[in-house]
């Protein structure tokens with residue numbers, strides 16, 4: 767027995783197994799699409815605008831591996847136990 771509440775219409779559903787709730791956690795495809803529509807409408811958004819710090823944290827250059835670190839764990843590390 768699986769009991770869950772549809773986040774769109776708040777209806778509580780009880781099913782014997784997950785095969786009977788293909789749209790879980792939604793009660794139906796309709797409720798699933800309504801929830802998706804909320805996202806697309808922008809009703810669910812980040813509650814504050816991005817700041818300069820956020821942008822800095824997302825700087826692609828800062829996400830690249832530092833070449834200076836490669837000597838510690840690079841693929842061409844000479845210490846290979848090749849037998």
Ligand SMILES: [Zn+2]
Pocket residue numbers: 772773774775776777792793794797
């Ligand atoms: Zn529903």
